[in-house]
Amino acid sequence: MKVWTRDVLSEFVRTKLDGYRLIVVSNREPFQHRRANGHIECIQPASGMASALDPVMRASGGLWIAHGNGDADRQSVDQFDHVQVPPENPEYTLRRVWLSKEEEEGYYLGFANQGLWPLCHVAFTRPLFDPDHWRTYRRVNERFAEAVMQEAGSDPTFVFIQDYHFALLPRMLREAGSNLVIAQFWHIPWPNREVFSAFPWREEILHGLLGNDLLGFHLPQHCQNFVETVDCSVEARVDRAGSEICRGGHCTLVRPFPIGIDFDEHSDLAESESMSVHIRRWNQELSLKGKSLGIGIDRLDYTKGIPERFRFLDRLLERYPAYRGKIVFVQIAVPSRSTLPAYRQIELEVDALAAQINLRWGTPSWRPIVLLKRHYTQPEMIALHRLAHFCVVSSLHDGMNLVAKEFAASRFDEDGVLVLSKFAGAARELKDAIQINPFSIEEGAEAYRAALQMDRAERGRRMRKMREAIDQDNVYRWAGKFLSQMARIEFPDSNDPDRREFDFSLTAEKALGVAV
Structure with a gap:
């Protein structure tokens, strides 16, 4: 049985996501412009996540929204803050969001990395829960939500959010636009419910994450921890066996997707x-x-x-x-x-x-x-x-x-x-x-x-x-399995009654001859 490769993933995206818009959201940008020796160069920072999603974006011609922090990033975009990438053969669009020094310190260095990072990693480092950091984190999530909605418009769009920097973003998007399928991969552990109960804004974070249609973690244990945290913290219908959480008429699937590398x-x-x-x-x-x-x-x-x-x-x-x-x-x-x-x-x-x-x-x-x-x-x-x-x-x-x-x-x-x-x-x-x-x-x-x-x-x-x-569980299999699960979710405005019943992931993998 053939394993997932970059080419197989690209073909999968072209075949199965044809006709739908794909937007990826991450803090780190896949390409960065820097000044070097008197001229501007475009580099690709090392990132396992970017390695996995770059072929997806190339195949879909999608749009990637990220924080622009290269010292020549502003000089390299058009009036819509867009730049076409990769520079040598442009195949998709990078939309940059600009953050002030105060926003970067409060949202990234502050709330994300002094609050959520130590909270989720049980490494005996005390988290810092600063109200100013929280307000900045929320404001930056709002900035990214505005960018997504500007780009998505009314088109049926898959939005794939990366990591703990954007815990509030899914709910903001859910409330702002109906024609979206929203999914998020949480790249770090999720702590047990006792640890998470110390978090002052736990209900807001959980409410934000439950705006997703699909929420992925690396391990089944992380999924279990999240489901138990929700069950003990907010009013929701929790199906532990099916790892599904329904709240306010909307359901979120919680699934494990262990990430790999380009072997x-x-x-x-x-x-x-x-x-x-x-x-x-x-x-x-x-x-x-x-x-x-x-x-x-x-x-x-x-x-x-x-x-x-x-x-x-x-x-x-x-x-x-x-x-x-x-x-x-x-x-x-x-x-x-x-x-x-x-x-x-x-x-x-x-x-x-x-x-x-x-x-x-x-x-x-x-x-x-x-x-x-x-x-x-x-x-x-x-x-x-x-x-x-x-x-x-x-x-x-x-x-x-x-x-x-x-x-x-x-x-x-x-x-x-x-x-x-x-x-x-x-x-x-x-x-x-x-x-x-x-x-x-x-x-x-x-x-x-x-x-x-x-x-x-x-x-x-x-x-x-x-x-x-x-080799078998490589990064392209991770991306393919996640996107397979996303594609099974019905768009809120979709008129296709068979979309949810279609077992997309198995059919796609069998059709492409890829190991499940």
């Missing part, structure tokens, strides 16, 4: 001749001859468990002296949200712990931890994947974590070991990783030792099974 892109790039340059540079820079390499690649975020993985290494070196001088752990920690206090604090902790462990165990010719705090290109990171004996994903809580999948996709040689937190969504799919409780130093240290001692045959068996799973 072929990573695997092919890892196998390309250009990798040799990056691999040689890493070998020279890290002095890896005769040493085992462990790696971690993350945003510098308190949910990722970076201090925990350093402590695992510290305990390994303490308990097993034979590894001293024989292992190098490289941590790429990409700076993130560095103006926020919690992020400055985690950076200080990571810096101090790396220095402490290097001082304790290091020698004039060897540092156990190499901490690199800057952005690296995709080829540079894939080269590091290729060299690693093991990769660590020690998230304290994570919706999915695509680094785990990217590591396995890069290992076309079917070697290397993945050490994976059981609290990352990816753990549900990647059963052949060494799974750990990241809060247990002993468990983490023993996982490192197991990874270093695992024989070649066992490494190959585990990696092969993980690669097969990632």
